[in-house]
Amino acid sequence: MRVPTLQPPQFSTEQVERLRSRRAAGSLRGLWDSHVHLFPDAIYAALHRWFDANAWNIQFRGNAEAVVDQLVVSGTAKAVALAFAHKPGVSGYLNRFVAELCQAHPQVIGVGAVLPGEPDDLAIVDEAIGRLHLRGIKIHCHVSKLAIDDPRVMRVLARCAQLHVPAVVHAGKEPSSAAYGVNTRTLCDVARTRSVLRRLPDLKLVVPHIGADEFADYLELTRQFEGLYVDTAMACADYFDHGPDWAQLEACADRVLYGTDYPIVPYDADREISVLAARIVDDGAFAAIARDNAARFWQA
């Protein structure tokens, strides 16, 4: 992965005007951010070390409470906190941490972690949903070195479908890094995701980053499977060279959830929503992406 130098987004005069008028109308407040990361201090410190060595410069380095405050300042009404585990035995601890944050901050919606194949993985899922009242399960294919169609992942996804909670699976190839110790470009493929959706027709699935870098294929897949959603995190921030086709994104707006990946990003919390507000033409499509889809999805 080539890490770009941070540049301001480039907007046409028309886009600048659209952003200005939406901001004036208050349309950049009351957002639902379906992709944030709230971790204990020690995990944040480990993430900062990893990103400093292997990826981009994380800009905001406050603790979880400070991240929640910052999101509120930047217009977020609800934030979906995605935990993920990098080794066996930590999921339960992360899930309890997220559940406590949800108790303290009603604007936080918690999604639990599990490492598929770790001891008691299904019991960890059951505890996260049943006892801790988390609202879904997150799996990161790169971090876990597991493909979405791996039998261990499939078992967890089947349990999510059975419990009627969404799974959020980083199943896209990017952002890739040799530091994951696995070739994410062969581990991940939209064909694998398609086969999972065929085999688990009741699964509600969110694929972050619009499935980067198979943007067009993932957006097309949302036309075929009504349980499939994508989030925008980092894919619509004008940071990487490649992103989705904006006309296709707008045509599929009913399945797109605004998300930021905050605070694991090399820019300010409001960058991604500014780009979306400048580039999405239709007001209904913008409202769907910025809040309406997520309000329906996470409250259902």
Ligand SMILES: [Zn+2]
């Ligand atoms: Zn993320």
